[in-house]
Amino acid sequence: MRNLLSAGLFRLLRSKQLWLTALAIAAFMGVFIVSTSGQAIHYGEGLDSRFFYLFLLADLFCAVFCSLHLGQEYGEGAIRNKLMAGHSRISVYLAGLTCSFLASLLLLFIGGLGAIAFGLPLIGGFQMTESGIAAHLACGVGSTAVYASVYTLLAFLIPNRALSAAACFLTSILTLSFSQKIFSGLEQPERILSQYLFTPEGAQLVENGGEGALNPAYVGGVQRTIYEFFNDVLPTGQGFQISNLSVERPWLLLAYSLVLVLLTTALGLFLFRRKDVK
Amino acid sequence: METVLETTALCKSYRRFKALDGVTMRVPKGAIYGLVGRNGAGKTTLIRLVCGLQDPTSGGYALYGRRWGERGLARVRRRMGAVVETPSLYGELTALDNLKIQARVLGLPDGGQLPALLELVGLGDTGRKKAKNFSLGMRQRLGIAVALCGDPDFLVLDEPTNGLDPQGIVEMRELLLRLNRERGITLLLSSHILDELSRLATCYGFLDQGRMVREVTAGELEASCRKCLRVRVTDNAALMRVLDARGVEYAETQDGPVDVFGDVELTDLSMALLAENCRLLSASERDESLESYYINLVGGGSRA
Numbered sequence A: 001m002r003n004l005l006s007a008g009l010f011r012l013l014r015s016k017q018l019w020l021t022a023l024a025i026a027a028f029m030g031v032f033i034v035s036t037s038g039q040a041i042h043y044g045e046g047l048d049s050r051f052f053y054l055f056l057l058a059d060l061f062c063a064v065f066c067s068l069h070l071g072q073e074y075g076e077g078a079i080r081n082k083l084m085a086g087h088s089r090i091s092v093y094l095a096g097l098t099c100s101f102l103a104s105l106l107l108l109f110i111g112g113l114g115a116i117a118f119g120l121p122l123i124g125g126f127q128m129t130e131s132g133i134a135a136h137l138a139c140g141v142g143s144t145a146v147y148a149s150v151y152t153l154l155a156f157l158i159p160n161r162a163l164s165a166a167a168c169f170l171t172s173i174l175t176l177s178f179s180q181k182i183f184s185g186l187e188q189p190e191r192i193l194s195q196y197l198f199t200p201e202g203a204q205l206v207e208n209g210g211e212g213a214l215n216p217a218y219v220g221g222v223q224r225t226i227y228e229f230f231n232d233v234l235p236t237g238q239g240f241q242i243s244n245l246s247v248e249r250p251w252l253l254l255a256y257s258l259v260l261v262l263l264t265t266a267l268g269l270f271l272f273r274r275k276d277v278k
Numbered sequence B: 001m002e003t004v005l006e007t008t009a010l011c012k013s014y015r016r017f018k019a020l021d022g023v024t025m026r027v028p029k030g031a032i033y034g035l036v037g038r039n040g041a042g043k044t045t046l047i048r049l050v051c052g053l054q055d056p057t058s059g060g061y062a063l064y065g066r067r068w069g070e071r072g073l074a075r076v077r078r079r080m081g082a083v084v085e086t087p088s089l090y091g092e093l094t095a096l097d098n099l100k101i102q103a104r105v106l107g108l109p110d111g112g113q114l115p116a117l118l119e120l121v122g123l124g125d126t127g128r129k130k131a132k133n134f135s136l137g138m139r140q141r142l143g144i145a146v147a148l149c150g151d152p153d154f155l156v157l158d159e160p161t162n163g164l165d166p167q168g169i170v171e172m173r174e175l176l177l178r179l180n181r182e183r184g185i186t187l188l189l190s191s192h193i194l195d196e197l198s199r200l201a202t203c204y205g206f207l208d209q210g211r212m213v214r215e216v217t218a219g220e221l222e223a224s225c226r227k228c229l230r231v232r233v234t235d236n237a238a239l240m241r242v243l244d245a246r247g248v249e250y251a252e253t254q255d256g257p258v259d260v261f262g263d264v265e266l267t268d269l270s271m272a273l274l275a276e277n278c279r280l281l282s283a284s285e286r287d288e289s290l291e292s293y294y295i296n297l298v299g300g301g302s303r304a
Helices: A002-013 A016-042 A054-075 A078-084 A089-122 A130-157 A161-187 A221-233 A235-243 A250-273 B043-050 B073-079 B095-105 B113-120 B136-148 B166-183 B194-198 B218-224 B236-246 B266-275 B290-298
Strands: A194-199 A202-207 B003-014 B017-028 B032-036 B058-063 B080-083 B154-158 B186-191 B203-208 B211-217 B227-233 B250-252 B258-260 B280-287
Touching (some): A002 A089, A002 B095, A016 A054, A054 A078, A054 A130, A054 A235, A078 A089, A078 B080, A078 B095, A130 A161, A130 A235, A130 A250, A161 A235, A221 A235, A235 A250, B003 B043, B017 B043, B017 B186, B017 B203, B032 B194, B043 B154, B058 B073, B073 B080, B080 B136, B095 B113, B136 B154, B194 B290, B203 B218, B203 B290, B211 B218, B211 B290, B236 B258, B236 B266, B266 B280
Parallel strands (some): B032 B186, B032 B203, B080 B154, B154 B186
Antiparallel strands (some): A194 A202, B003 B058, B203 B211, B227 B258, B227 B280
16 A cells, blocks of 8 residues: 555645645635634634634535546546556555545645735734644544545545536535534524514614523524534534634544544445446 | 466356356467457456456456465566556656656656656657647557556557557557567457457457357467458359359358359359359459458358
8 A cells, every 4th residue: 555655645746736726725715814804803803713714615625626636546547557556445445545635634734824824914823722723623634534535435436537526516515505504503592682673664673681582593402412413423514613613522523533434434445345447 | 388367267247238258268478369359249348357457247367377366366466567448647747757656556666767668668758748648649658658667577458559540550569569579578459450460469369249259379360261262253143153053162252252262163163154144254362361250250241
């Protein structure tokens, strides 16, 4: 497998796709920070309030990059060279997975550099404690590992590069949308202390007094437990928590990420070993 | 004689479709083995199995004595190079970078021997040109260079002249002959272009509908390719009546003349044709080509 990794890294570093994607992420983070810096300063927020949005982006750029990069292996037949050279299916798959993960980390790193380059002069430094930053970063890396694992699975099982990219992109969008709905639901407060009433005369602020009125959009009971479970398990849910600086149980999130990586890799290996390569 | 590749009752099915049906064949060391068959005969399927891209449904094969499923087969594969269907190249990399990647896959140093390999296949001057900008012939040659990276002594090429222009075909033929004669590399070539294969192969395997119909050496093929008399007359029907009456075997060709096998006295034939109001226009001796041998083998064209 060492030989395959060496070849994979050789190709990765010469990949225009990688460097263009890295540039795009760094530029996006720069634009995002510049456009929201005023708001961050107004509310007294630090760089961390913007920096960790990088891990929401991670889903999309992993989906696009992994599917195209690994899809090229299939499309140009390079996967055949590796199998014909005597490498096992397990080695080929794990080498592909490792390269996808390393590429994703590199993209995160460059995106982070872009965020810091624009954010430090405009917003200032991080306000979280070092342990908090470390916990959120670790969870971010964990969720990125899950993305790499899932999109490697799809890329290895779908030989057609265009179909593979479409499947990865669709999976990314669907999981992001699903997690966004769950996260929004969990963010709803149980009681509303004040609210705006819209009448023909205009908007009126109404104080509910005392403990406030019950929020009809609040998610409670069993449904809340289910929501919390998906919010913690799904890497996109973790991404929302990380970007909102609301990770409370980092070890649990990392454990879920590890389990997902192991499950998707095991499934990928099982299916790839049985696949007829053309 | 040492055998490089041996298959035993090799079968491969895709759901209900049987692509290979009990193929047994043997590739001797040092040979140029021509695997002949029409489109869909199973040539590429056979090559995919032997190269380890797919598993057989039943039966097996052995590479340098190592049977499929044995532990040592992966190591023995290092002695083999292959180009299956289209060359497996990274389009965004140069020729040299493609070789460097393959060298790394094989665990070899990507040093000075790679430019020499490019020179061997005639791509020494490609410089920084990306593989995606190569012509088809250049891509084919780069594919062979990649297959030669590990200094194999067995090369499997699936339709290596596919899509090449006449000059490209000649250059490819010369390269393959050089590899076999100068480096002692055993070649397994699949093709449906029989004329080209007949200039290269030292032995043949004829595949049809997933079955190995026959294996022959070039010498055996030459011996069994029959001489015939190609006769052109004004009335083919009359000629065929005359030949049928004498119990002589013959075969109509697509463009008019009739090939007559066996000994025929020309004067006697001419007089018999005159009696049928048929004139003999020309008669020439011919050897049976690989093409007609193949067509007769798998069916179609001959009447006895």
